[in-house]
Amino acid sequence: MRIGIVCYPTFGGSGVVATELGIALAEKGHIVHFITYDRPVRLGAGLANIFYHEVRVSDYPLFDYQPYELVLTSKLVDVVKHERLDLLHVHYAIPHASAAWMAQQILRSQGVWIPFITTLHGTDITLVGKDPSFEPVITFAIEHSDAVTAVSESLREDTYAHFPVKRSIQVVPNFICMEHYQGLVDRRVRERFAPNGEKLLVHVSNFRPVKRVQDVLAMFKQLRNELPVHLLLIGDGPERQHMESICRAERTCDEVFFLGKMTEPESILANCDLFVLASETESFGLAALEAMACGVPVVSSNTGGTPEVVEEGVSGLLSPVGDVDAMTANGMSILSDPATHARYKEGALRTAAKFDLKLVLPLYESLYSEVVERMKANGIHQ
Numbered sequence: 001m002r003i004g005i006v007c008y009p010t011f012g013g014s015g016v017v018a019t020e021l022g023i024a025l026a027e028k029g030h031i032v033h034f035i036t037y038d039r040p041v042r043l044g045a046g047l048a049n050i051f052y053h054e055v056r057v058s059d060y061p062l063f064d065y066q067p068y069e070l071v072l073t074s075k076l077v078d079v080v081k082h083e084r085l086d087l088l089h090v091h092y093a094i095p096h097a098s099a100a101w102m103a104q105q106i107l108r109s110q111g112v113w114i115p116f117i118t119t120l121h122g123t124d125i126t127l128v129g130k131d132p133s134f135e136p137v138i139t140f141a142i143e144h145s146d147a148v149t150a151v152s153e154s155l156r157e158d159t160y161a162h163f164p165v166k167r168s169i170q171v172v173p174n175f176i177c178m179e180h181y182q183g184l185v186d187r188r189v190r191e192r193f194a195p196n197g198e199k200l201l202v203h204v205s206n207f208r209p210v211k212r213v214q215d216v217l218a219m220f221k222q223l224r225n226e227l228p229v230h231l232l233l234i235g236d237g238p239e240r241q242h243m244e245s246i247c248r249a250e251r252t253c254d255e256v257f258f259l260g261k262m263t264e265p266e267s268i269l270a271n272c273d274l275f276v277l278a279s280e281t282e283s284f285g286l287a288a289l290e291a292m293a294c295g296v297p298v299v300s301s302n303t304g305g306t307p308e309v310v311e312e313g314v315s316g317l318l319s320p321v322g323d324v325d326a327m328t329a330n331g332m333s334i335l336s337d338p339a340t341h342a343r344y345k346e347g348a349l350r351t352a353a354k355f356d357l358k359l360v361l362p363l364y365e366s367l368y369s370e371v372v373e374r375m376k377a378n379g380i381h382q
């Protein structure tokens, strides 16, 4: 199949999932065209069957806001026609789904028929999407997509709860390639960040307020009274400076390491003892899944899709959002006893294996075939 993938090219989970999906499809022989404003951060160069089309928005002085959605639409029209695509798969509703619908209408007026699938990822529904200024467009784009998927049952329910949407939404969970996450133990990471045998906590996020990184720091502060621990923080974003100032005020700069954005966080994750996620909302929690795939158990807030990803008592422990005492107690109960820790590590691998690429990729492939066949059966195809 010839597939166009539209996504954010950044470190966010939606862009990572879209990129890994495109790479996996290309490895199976599909031709994949990424269409976005920058090269996706996890997209290596020179991969077979993969093409990248940059959406460039010119900086006209007339516009206070550059019309990215329109330029993306024009690019979609161009790529679909000239690369003879069979299907568009857009990740994150805003503005990708409405741009795909617009491109579909323009192409239809030219006698070209292209179906598009929208995958909802989380904040497009739970935060941004609920904003009344976006609601009518998102509702319309969801209703008019040829198929819609959500990355968790929780996100599917949130979509029905927050939008007047009637159509079916299929849950296709996020995935990881288990193979890729094995054999990454590197003693140099521990030598550098835990030179005296401290336990290593790790958190990965975009440091937005929704991630509640202050709760991660507060948990660390409590836990260090009980155990020798250090904390690694991967990623960057609006809250980072505030978090750094907390560490300076608390004099924990020698124990908390801000590592910034990383294209391969697994090289650090695989050498840590516990992943901590304290989010207010989290439709899935891809970073937690990546940690589990490295055999790292998770202590997380119990919100959105996290209970679908982290198996309580098997691969981690969950507690209410903002309950730092409970997170600390959960961290203690996993880390303080080596046998318990080993059991959770093994549980993390078992849970992660349920989200292996080998199980999830066929769900997308059969959805692609179904949508394309449906369009052909209705007598509309190129």
Ligand code: GMT
Binding pocket: 011, 012, 013, 014, 015, 017, 092, 121, 122, 123, 124, 126, 151, 174, 206, 208, 210, 279, 281, 282, 283, 284, 285, 286, 287
């Ligand atoms: O977490 C973010 O703020 C980034 C966001 C994104 O769109 O990239 O992540 C969302 O999509 C990920 C991939 O499906 C999910 O794993 C994250 O849970 C989800 N984030 C939230 O719901 C807050």
